Each structure stands twice: as structure tokens, then as C-alpha cells.
Amino acid sequence: MSDPSSRLSPFHALLGEGGVVTDADSLIRYTHDQRALMQGQTPGVLRPRSTEEVQAIVRLAVHLGFGLVPQGGNTGYVGGATPEPGRGQLVVSFERMNRIRSVDAAGFTLACDAGTILADAQAAAEAQGCLLPLSLGAEGSCRLGGNVGTNAGGLQVLRYGMTRDLVLGLEVVLPDGSLFSDMRTLRKNNIGYDLKQLFIGAEGTLGLVTGVVLKLWPAQTRRATAWLQLAANAPIPEIAALVRRETADLASTFELISASSLALVADMRGADLGLAAGPGGAVLLELSASSERIPLDDVLLGTLEALIEAGHVEDAVLAQSERQRREMWTIRETIPEAEKHAGGSVKLDIAVPTSAVSSFLERAGAVVAAEAPGTRLSFYGHVGDGNIHFNLMVPAGRDRLAFTREVEAGIAHAVYAVAVDLGGSFSAEYGIGRFKRDLLVRYGEPNRLALLSAIKRAIDPHGVMNAGAMI
Amino acid sequence: MSDPSSRLSPFHALLGEGGVVTDADSLIRYTHDQRALMQGQTPGVLRPRSTEEVQAIVRLAVHLGFGLVPQGGNTGYVGGATPEPGRGQLVVSFERMNRIRSVDAAGFTLACDAGTILADAQAAAEAQGCLLPLSLGAEGSCRLGGNVGTNAGGLQVLRYGMTRDLVLGLEVVLPDGSLFSDMRTLRKNNIGYDLKQLFIGAEGTLGLVTGVVLKLWPAQTRRATAWLQLAANAPIPEIAALVRRETADLASTFELISASSLALVADMRGADLGLAAGPGGAVLLELSASSERIPLDDVLLGTLEALIEAGHVEDAVLAQSERQRREMWTIRETIPEAEKHAGGSVKLDIAVPTSAVSSFLERAGAVVAAEAPGTRLSFYGHVGDGNIHFNLMVPAGRDRLAFTREVEAGIAHAVYAVAVDLGGSFSAEYGIGRFKRDLLVRYGEPNRLALLSAIKRAIDPHGVMNAGAMI
Numbered sequence: 001m002s003d004p005s006s007r008l009s010p011f012h013a014l015l016g017e018g019g020v021v022t023d024a025d026s027l028i029r030y031t032h033d034q035r036a037l038m039q040g041q042t043p044g045v046l047r048p049r050s051t052e053e054v055q056a057i058v059r060l061a062v063h064l065g066f067g068l069v070p071q072g073g074n075t076g077y078v079g080g081a082t083p084e085p086g087r088g089q090l091v092v093s094f095e096r097m098n099r100i101r102s103v104d105a106a107g108f109t110l111a112c113d114a115g116t117i118l119a120d121a122q123a124a125a126e127a128q129g130c131l132l133p134l135s136l137g138a139e140g141s142c143r144l145g146g147n148v149g150t151n152a153g154g155l156q157v158l159r160y161g162m163t164r165d166l167v168l169g170l171e172v173v174l175p176d177g178s179l180f181s182d183m184r185t186l187r188k189n190n191i192g193y194d195l196k197q198l199f200i201g202a203e204g205t206l207g208l209v210t211g212v213v214l215k216l217w218p219a220q221t222r223r224a225t226a227w228l229q230l231a232a233n234a235p236i237p238e239i240a241a242l243v244r245r246e247t248a249d250l251a252s253t254f255e256l257i258s259a260s261s262l263a264l265v266a267d268m269r270g271a272d273l274g275l276a277a278g279p280g281g282a283v284l285l286e287l288s289a290s291s292e293r294i295p296l297d298d299v300l301l302g303t304l305e306a307l308i309e310a311g312h313v314e315d316a317v318l319a320q321s322e323r324q325r326r327e328m329w330t331i332r333e334t335i336p337e338a339e340k341h342a343g344g345s346v347k348l349d350i351a352v353p354t355s356a357v358s359s360f361l362e363r364a365g366a367v368v369a370a371e372a373p374g375t376r377l378s379f380y381g382h383v384g385d386g387n388i389h390f391n392l393m394v395p396a397g398r399d400r401l402a403f404t405r406e407v408e409a410g411i412a413h414a415v416y417a418v419a420v421d422l423g424g425s426f427s428a429e430y431g432i433g434r435f436k437r438d439l440l441v442r443y444g445e446p447n448r449l450a451l452l453s454a455i456k457r458a459i460d461p462h463g464v465m466n467a468g469a470m471i
Numbered sequence: 472m473s474d475p476s477s478r479l480s481p482f483h484a485l486l487g488e489g490g491v492v493t494d495a496d497s498l499i500r501y502t503h504d505q506r507a508l509m510q511g512q513t514p515g516v517l518r519p520r521s522t523e524e525v526q527a528i529v530r531l532a533v534h535l536g537f538g539l540v541p542q543g544g545n546t547g548y549v550g551g552a553t554p555e556p557g558r559g560q561l562v563v564s565f566e567r568m569n570r571i572r573s574v575d576a577a578g579f580t581l582a583c584d585a586g587t588i589l590a591d592a593q594a595a596a597e598a599q600g601c602l603l604p605l606s607l608g609a610e611g612s613c614r615l616g617g618n619v620g621t622n623a624g625g626l627q628v629l630r631y632g633m634t635r636d637l638v639l640g641l642e643v644v645l646p647d648g649s650l651f652s653d654m655r656t657l658r659k660n661n662i663g664y665d666l667k668q669l670f671i672g673a674e675g676t677l678g679l680v681t682g683v684v685l686k687l688w689p690a691q692t693r694r695a696t697a698w699l700q701l702a703a704n705a706p707i708p709e710i711a712a713l714v715r716r717e718t719a720d721l722a723s724t725f726e727l728i729s730a731s732s733l734a735l736v737a738d739m740r741g742a743d744l745g746l747a748a749g750p751g752g753a754v755l756l757e758l759s760a761s762s763e764r765i766p767l768d769d770v771l772l773g774t775l776e777a778l779i780e781a782g783h784v785e786d787a788v789l790a791q792s793e794r795q796r797r798e799m800w801t802i803r804e805t806i807p808e809a810e811k812h813a814g815g816s817v818k819l820d821i822a823v824p825t826s827a828v829s830s831f832l833e834r835a836g837a838v839v840a841a842e843a844p845g846t847r848l849s850f851y852g853h854v855g856d857g858n859i860h861f862n863l864m865v866p867a868g869r870d871r872l873a874f875t876r877e878v879e880a881g882i883a884h885a886v887y888a889v890a891v892d893l894g895g896s897f898s899a900e901y902g903i904g905r906f907k908r909d910l911l912v913r914y915g916e917p918n919r920l921a922l923l924s925a926i927k928r929a930i931d932p933h934g935v936m937n938a939g940a941m942i
Contacts, residue, residue, distance in 0.1 A: 105712070106708040106709055106825070106826040107708065107712075107824045107825040107826030108712070108825065109824070151661050151665070153659055153661075157658065162659060165632070174918070174922070178918050179918060180922060181916065181918075184824070184896070185824040185894060186822045186824060186896055188628065188822045188900050189822050189898070190621065190622050190672055190898050190900055190902045190903070191897070191903060192919075192923050193669060193677075194622070194635070195919065195922050198664060198669070201665055202664055217715075218716040218719075240577075241577045241689075244688075244761070246761075247762065247764075248689075248721065248762040248764070248765045249688065249689065250719065289719040290715070290716045290717075290720065291716060291717050291718060293719070293769065293770045293774075294765065294770065295766070299762070299764045299765065302764050303764075352657070353578045353655070354577070354656075354658065355577040385659050387658075387659045423655050423656060423657070424657065425655070427661050428657075428661065430661065431661045440662060440663055444663070447649050448663075451651060452666065454929045455669075455926070455929060457929070458925045458926060470663055471663070
């Protein structure tokens with residue numbers, strides 16, 4: 001193998017100034033995942049500005065024998081965008097492909113480059129009186145290609161679905177450099193296999209997503225938000241079902257916050273939060289509507305009265321101002337940072353059927369108490385969708401990476417076993433990446449894995465695309 | 472080749488009494504598509520009662536060299552379930568696999584066999600206080616496996632999406648007889664490629680769907696319905712957008728009915744309908760909600776006032792009773808029958824971006840007037856989703872099949888060209904089947920078709936599954 005830097009000269013020629021990053025200091029932010037659980041390696045980062053440049057990159061990579069790892073905002077939790085040491089993979093960063101291509105306010109669609117930052121796409125929709133409902137903690141830095149590659153979930157799945165449910169069109173550079181372009185803004189189009197579905201959630205292993213068309217909704221001009229203190233043993237599935245019914249599915253957020261997660265936030269702030277959990281934890285509930293004709297405050301109030309009457313909720317606080325609403329949201333959004341501040345956590349991203357959320361919490365809590373007594377938990381999340389971020393805090397004085405490995409080799413499987421027994425899964429929204437490959441094999445049915453490999457071979461026979469991720 | 476009936480004896484042994492149909496009279500309802508545009512042929516129809524029997528059928532078929540054509544209610548419009556003359560394909564009918572497996576009312580999911588009639592699944596959901604929103608004209612006889620295979624659309628896509636958007640889980644017998652089972656009721660589950668997406672809309676060409684898990688919603692306990700008379704040149708996209716916004720997306724139906732389609736219904740009934748179209752046609756608009764807390768009548772009234780004020784709507788009738796609501800719906804649902812009664816139609820199932828519906832109608836109408844003067848049109852449909860059933864009536868005295876061929880070879884392409892020019896498609900919800908294979912090739916991009924074939928080869932290398940459909 002010749003000197004890597006000279007092997008990259010065709011890419012320099014192709015991409016021009018700022019198009020290839022090779023100096024060690026600059027590489028760090030591309031080679032380390034955001035939680036610094038993995039230190040990757042790459043001969044260089046390629047920064048194309050157009051779909052045509054991405055096609056040329058792929059053709060060159062095939063010709064020169066480089067593997068490629070696509071990267072958006074590098075905000076993933078499973079190392080899916082981290083180039084593996086020893087593989088000599090080039091990173092393709094989409095940070096210079098961030099153009100909003102079009103917004104159709106009457107048709108409620110938005111088309112943009114894959115490198116568009118989620119918050120920028122949200123703002124472009126909002127400027128036209130529309131809502132792009134994909135919303136997650138990393139929205140200020142994650143990029144839409146990454147959201148598509150990981151089928152991102154987030155805070156409003158309950159009402160609007162996952163990223164897959166929002167995607168109308170995709171543009172993808174295939175492993176031979178050819179282009180699959182299906183950027184039509186159609187809501188209905190039954191013309192053979194819906195091939196774009198393959199690339200959503202594929203973590204860049206089948207091609208490089210360069211463009212996205214998303215569904216929009218009318219901008220939500222009214223909101224009603226409440227903080228619920230749950231009664232002891234409050235049945236979360238029944239509460240969520242009652243909320244859906246009573247609010248006519250205008251609830252866009254139903255987030256559980258455990259007392260322990262709330263305590264972490266208070267610890268970090270060093271101050272009383274002004275909001276407390278009940279014996280069963282707390283729920284952040286938000287309704288939203290695009291029309292003044294819906295009496296949203298009345299709907300919320302009536303729903304809360306029904307919950308209190310049923311004995312599920314002890315007390316509730318209605319946000320009386322945008323400031324108070326922001327306070328409630330900040331608490332929810334600060335939990336990951338508060339976990340980090342307290343020494344870090346091992347994040348288990350559990351999915352169960354919505355109706356099994358309470359059973360899961362009870363059984364998984366008991367498992368951890370029995371097998372790893374004294375371990376502090378922080379659990380919270382999108383329980384209206386059956387998604388629980390069930391995190392084990394790193395004990396004081398323990399090395400974070402060592403504890404992570406210990407949990408992942410042991411107690412994590414006991415927790416996954418509870419989820420699987422309830423018809424659930426070890427990955428709700430984070431994906432597989434490089435950290436959960438073993439889990440995919442361990443919990444994947446053989447027929448499913450065989451089919452997955454057959455698809456990978458059919459589309460990427462030479463393994464150019466993100467080798468080491470997922471499979 | 473040996474005598475076909477003796478070649479079927481292993482299937483008789485496998486499926487027992489009533490399991491194999493071979494007599495000519497009984498075969499007719501399986502070998503003719505519902506519009507009798509194609510007369511198919513088959514050595515026999517297989518009627519399994521379980522997933523295991525379907526697996527055994529596939530293994531036997533591979534061994535004996537039979538191709539298979541899956542069939543649900545045989546209500547499709549494109550010949551996708553019709554065995555082709557000369558191919559010796561066996562039909563696999565799912566009519567004996569019609570069990571509701573489970574309904575989870577708190578988790579809002581329903582699991583059932585692929586042969587379940589859509590209306591039966593709707594009823595099972597309703598019995599538990601839930602809504603299965605998939606709704607189409609054929610719901611009393613179509614079966615869910617067929618809905619999945621064709622990614623059926625229908626009357627409530629505007630709010631709830633296509634069949635794809637409703638599917639949480641699938642069970643599929645693969646072309647080698649092995650089982651792909653992903654019947655979990657999870658709303659979030661990111662564990663590698665979402666393989667079930669491949670089988671949705673694949674028209675049975677990749678495997679035989681045997682089980683389905685569907686999302687449910689809270690039962691809609693309130694409805695508000697109106698008949699709108701559109702003003703001349705009323706901008707349909709702007710009206711649909713205003714309706715979405717003003718009703719907070721509680722509109723579940725927004726159906727255009729042209730004056731010409733309405734006239735067909737009146738002709739068939741031989742009576743005044745009591746409801747008229749405006750110069751721009753009529754719209755059937757329905758809002759629905761699961762909660763008494765939403766003042767649905769006020770929301771509808773306010774929305775209609777806004778539409779009249781904007782000059783888009785000349786007049787509107789609010790349904791004052793369930794009887795009046797049913798009358799409005801019956802008119803809409805009777806259009807296909809009225810077309811048949813008037814001598815039949817050639818159905819063009821157009822999709823355009825929602826914002827291009829008015830442009831399409833204007834341009835396509837002009838094209839037909841210029842190239843086939845005197846042709847009577849009947850257009851209607853789910854224009855809130857950009858889907859227009861744009862049908863050309865068979866002229867009095869013309870042979871239906873001959874006229875169909877003439878249109879499909881000529882003027883249809885001029886209409887498709889308008890749709891494609893607006894970023895649209897020649898098939899919104901009917902699919903490809905056997906009638907639109909040529910269109911798929913004519914309008915499909917080469918890279919897309921190559922990928923489609925690669926997937927077919929990877930999963931069904933011996934072409935066992937529904938050969939001749941789609942590709």
C-alpha cells in the first residue's frame with residue numbers, strides 16, 4: 001500500500017480547497033463518537049459540496065479501494081458514523097451540503113440536502129407557516145442525512161411518527177456511484193417496491209443519502225402544556241391511552257421523567273426545580289394545534305381532571321406562560337447532560353409494546369436491584385411510543401468505560417431479556433452502529449439476518465458502504 | 472409435463488378437503504380480475520388454513536416447479552392477483568386464513584391473518600373502542616394481505632396515511648418456504664434494515680404475506696360532515712391546505728367529486744340527488760374526533776365560513792343527521808358503480824404533488840378535449856393527498872375492451888405526461904400488477920428499475936412468487 005496522503009491526491013483534485021481534511025488535530029472531531037466511547041481512525045475526511053461530487057467520490061473510492069463512512073452531525077449514540085481503526089475508511093462528511101432545496105407550503109413538503117442541520121430545516125418550514133415535527137435533543141447539530149440513516153425518533157413520535165413516517169423522497173448515491181433519485185413530493189406513488197424505504201435506517205450501509213423530501217404539517221400556533229405528578233403504581237399505558245382519546249390525538253408529547261432522573265437535574269443545577277415527581281414519576285404532556293378554533297386549554301384541563309378522577313395523577317401543573325413551558329421542557333431536555341454531570345451513564349434504549357411500559361419498568365427495576373444492587377437508575381423517555389431510555393448511572397469512583405463494558409456484558413442482557421419477553425427490543429431509536437452489532441446477532445432471528453445480508457450483498461457487493469456498521 | 476391434476480395430488484394430501492379447487496366453474500372467480508379485463512388460467516387454487524400450510528405449499532411448489540400467485544379478495548384494479556395463461560401458476564387463496572389474532576386496546580394494535588376481510592378487522596377494532604382507519608370501497612370483500620401487497624390507500628389517507636403507514640408488523644413466507652416473522656407490536660424498533668417495508672406494496676412478488684400487525688387509533692366518536700360546492704376555478708390545493716390548518720388536521724376525508732361524476736350517479740339513480748356540484752365541482756369533507764371535548768361542529772362551521780369568505784366555496788351543506796351524512800357518502804362511494812352502469816370507464820389513477828392538483832385537472836382536461844374531443848370524463852378522488860381518479864368514459868356503442876386498449880395506447884400517455892411534468896406518477900394507489908408493467912418500464916428511471924430487479928433476484932432467485940406481476 002502506498003503512502004496514504006498520496007493516495008488521497010485524486011480526492012484533493014476532485015474536491016478542491018477545504019474538500020479533504022487530513023491533519024491530525026482537525027480529524028479528531030470526525031473520528032471520535034460524541035460520547036468518546038470509540039476512538040476511530042481515518043486517512044482523511046472528504047467534504048463534498050454536491051451530489052455529483054459524492055458520486056465522483058464513490059467512483060474514486062471503488063477504484064482506489066477505500067471504504068466510506070458517511071457522517072452528518074456525528075451526534076449518534078452507537079458509533080455508526082465512526083471510521084474503524086485498521087480499516088482505512090474515509091469519512092464522507094455532509095457538512096458542506098446543507099442547502100434547503102424547496103419548501104412547498106400549499107403541498108406541505110420540504111426538500112433539502114442531506115447535510116442540512118435539522119434545526120435549519122425546522123426554521124425553513126416555520127418561515128412558511130409549516131411544521132417539520134422531527135424534534136430531538138441534538139436538533140441544533142444533527143443533520144438530516146443522519147436522521148434518515150438512523151430513522152431518528154425523538155420527542156413527537158407519538159403524533160407524527162419516526163423519521164421514516166416523514167420521508168416522502170430520497171436521493172441516494174449507490175455503491176457503484178450511480179444515482180437513485182426519488183425526490184418527488186408525492187404522498188401516494190405505488191410503482192413497484194418502495195426502494196427508498198431500504199435506505200431509511202440503513203445507517204449508510206447501502207448508499208450515501210444526499211437529498212431528502214419531508215412531509216410538513218400546518219404550523220402549530222397553539223400549545224397547552226402540563227407537568228403531571230403520577231400516583232403510586234400509576235398505569236402508564238392506560239394513562240397514555242386516555243390522553244390520546246380525550247385529547248383527540250392532539251397530544252404531541254408524552255414524556256415520562258422518573259424521580260431519579262429529576263434528582264440528577266436538580267443536583268446539577270444545585271437548586272430546587274420548582275417541579276416535583278409524584279410517587280410514580282412525572283409526565284411532561286403537551287398538546288398542540290394549528291387552529292384557534294380548538295379550545296386547547298379546556299381540552300387539557302378536562303383531560304387532567306379525568307386522570308385525577310381515575311386516581312392516576314396526584315397533581316398537575318399547567319404552564320401559564322411560555323417561560324413556564326420552557327422550564328418544563330428544559331428539565332426534560334437536560335437529563336442527558338445531568339447524567340453526564342453525575343459521572344455518566346450506560347444507555348439502554350428499550351422498546352416495548354406501548355401497553356407493556358409499566359410491566360417493563362417494574363420487572364427491569366427488580367432485575368437491576370437483584371443483580372446489581374445499589375446501581376442508580378435514570379429512566380425517562382417517549383413512553384407514549386413504548387420507548388424507554390433505561391440508563392444505569394456510573395457509580396462514583398468507577399471508570400466509565402470499564403463500567404460500560406461490565407454492564408454491556410452482564411446486567412444489560414438481563415434488562416434486554418425482560419424487554420424481549422414482553423415482545424420488545426434492545427434498540428428503539430438509537431440503531432445498531434458499531435456498538436450493538438453483537439446484540440443484532442444475539443437477538444436477531446436467523447431468517448431475518450439472512451435476509452438482511454442478502455440485501456446488503458445485492459446492493460453493496462464489494463462492501464464499500466460503512467463496513468463494520470450494523471453487519 | 473405430466474397430467475396437471477396428478478401433479479396436484481401432493482397439494483391435496485397436504486391441504487385436505489376443500490384445500491384444492493380444480494373444477495372449471497369454481498375456478499372462474501379466481502382466474503378473472505374483478506373488472507374482467509383479463510381471463511387468467513390456473514391448474515388449481517390452493518386454500519391453506521395456516522402459516523405452516525403456506526410454508527409447505529411454497530416448498531412443494533418449488534419442488535414441483537409451480538409458480539404461485541397470491542390472492543386475497545380479488546378486488547384489485549391491475550390484474551396483480553390473476554394467474555397468467557400459459558404459465559401454469561397456482562393461485563394461493565387466503566380466504567380460509569381469516570383469524571383476528573389479537574387486539575391490544577391500550578397499545579392500539581391489532582394482529583390478524585392475511586386473509587382477514589378488511590371490514591372484519593375494522594369491526595374487531597371497533598369492538599374494543601378503537602379505529603382501524605384503512606377504508607376503501609372494497610372493504611367488505613378485500614383482504615388485508617392484499618391491502619398490504621398493494622399498499623392500499625383509500626378514503627382516509629389524508630389523516631392516517633397509506634397501508635404502509637399503518638403496518639407495524641408482518642409475517643411472510645419467503646420463496647424458499649422459510650418464515651420471516653416480525654409480528655411485534657412495537658412503534659419503534661431500529662434493528663437493521665426494516666425488511667418488512669420490502670413486502671408492503673410488493674404485490675406478492677417477494678413472498679406470501681400470512682400475518683399483519685396494524686396500528687389502531689382511538690375510536691372516533693364524533694363526526695362533522697359537509698358537502699361543499701366549489702366556486703369556478705376554486706384552487707383545490709389552497710382549499711385543502713386551509714382545511715388542514717383550520718381544522719387542526721382533524722379532517723379525515725377531503726374528496727373531490729366532479730360535476731360529471733355526480734351526473735353519472737344521478738343518471739343511474741334516475742332521480743335528483745338533492746346535492747349539487749358548484750362550477751368547480753363538489754368536495755365531501757369530514758372531520759372526526761375521539762373526544763367530546765372538541766367542538767367539531769363549530770370547527771367545521773368556522774372552516775366553511777373561512778372558505779366562503781375567501782371566495783373558494785359558493786355554498787355548503789352540513790349533514791344534520793347520520794342519514795344525511797350517509798347520503799353524502801353513498802354518492803361518493805357509488806361513482807365506480809355509476810361509471811360501470813354508464814358503459815364503463817378507463818381508469819387512470821393519477822398522483823401529483825398536492826399543490827399541483829388544480830394545474831393537473833386544467834391541463835389534463837385540455838389534453839383530452841384536444842386529442843379525444845367528445846370524450847366524457849369522470850374524475851374524483853382523494854385530492855387532499857394529490858390522488859385523482861381521472862377516468863375516461865367508454866362512449867355509447869363502443870366495445871369496452873377495444874376502447875380501453877385504444878386509450879391505453881394513446882391518450883392515456885398524454886395524460887400521464889401532464890402528471891409526470893408536474894412531478895407526478897401514473898399510479899397513485901392501484902399499483903402495477905399485470906396491466907401496468909409496460910408503464911413501469913416506460914416511466915421508470917433505469918437506475919431504479921435495476922435496483923428493483925436486484926432486489927427481486929436476491930430474494931426470489933427462481934421467480935416462484937407472482938411471476939409476471941410488476942416485473
